Amino acid sequence: MASKKYTLLVAVLVMLQIAGNAQTKTDWGWDWKDSSKVPTKSIPQYNEFLNNQFPFPPKPRNAWELGLSLGTAFVIGDRPLFTKNSAGHGYNGGPSIGLSLRKALGHVVSLRGSAVYSSISIPSYSKGTTFITSGSNNSLALSLDALFSLNTISYYRANPKTNWYVLAGASLVGTQVKARQPDGKLLLVNFPNDKVVFTSNDLNYIHMVDLGAGVAFKLSPKWNLGLEQKFSIPTFGNDNLDGYKKAGANRGDFFSYSSIRINMNLGVKNK
Structure with a gap:
């Protein structure tokens, strides 16, 4: 019986070794044995690591990341995102497209500059005695955001494939808002x-x-x-982004961007 237990243990260890070797072949993380990925200033630490004089390898080089985003932009303001009533029906949003360039500062923080254009259709809305006319919002946002990766605390884990992050930053948004007049014409707000x-x-x-x-x-x-998912909120408040300014106290309008992104690491080859 004891020999069977040892045989089973050896079999499990062999399977684990095979699985480990298989994962190494498809490892998309950093190969610490590749010295070409080590910056020149970090070579001393790299040599100390190879000689068991330092517990961790140095931080590898990181590439610029070029991104393309496609999605939907909304104005969160004085009317619902979707309206269905006698005054009309529609979707308080529109397409957005953007380009970005990102560079890591370390294992956790990276900076990303981006430009996003959005064309938002604003439907009319009525409720009781309140009527809000339809309109449009066309905007170009230039942003500089800091991204904070949430799952890179284990810096050198094997085969990382997912990155969860939060972001914060600032934007300069050039926006043109138009509201529909009783004669049907759109006039600048x-x-x-x-x-x-x-x-x-x-x-x-x-x-x-x-x-x-x-x-x-x-x-x-x-x-x-x-x-x-990203929100852009006017620094000093603004209730004009949807073409309607509500009387009295109001929290103001802001943008919502929901997007799918495809990102390419520049200078990196597929294996």
Whole structure:
């Protein structure tokens, strides 16, 4: 009986070894034996690691990441996202497309600059004696965000394929808002001077704070696919983004961006 137990234990160990070798062949993490991925300034630490004089290998080089985002933008304001009533029906949103460039500062924090264009259709809405006319919002957001990875605390875990993150940053948004008049024409909405940075070429430029979260799934060493939800909130409040300013106290309007992202690591080859 004892010999059977030892035989089973040896079989389990052999299976674990085979599984480990199989995973190594498809490992999309950093190969610590590849010295070409070590920055020149970190070679001393790398040599100490190889000679068992330091417990961890140095941080490897990291590539710039170029991203393309496609999704939906909403104005969260004075009407529901979806309306169905006698005044009309529609969807208070529209397509958004963006480009981004990201660079890691360390294991956890990275910086990402991006430009996102959105074209939002705003339906009319009525409830009781309240009627809000339809309109549109076309905006270009230039953002600089810090991304904080939530699952990289185990820096050198094997075969990492998923990255959960939260983000915070700032945006300068140039927006053009139009409201439909009784004769059917769309006219520009004038923003109060104290709610904009400046106005030029029918665009109102607004400072905004960015907050959001997302997840990225590694497809290969070069490509990853992500999902992200981001909110851009006017720094000093603004109730004009949906073309309707509500009388009295109001929390103001802000943007919501829901997107799918495809990201490419520049200078990295697929295995």
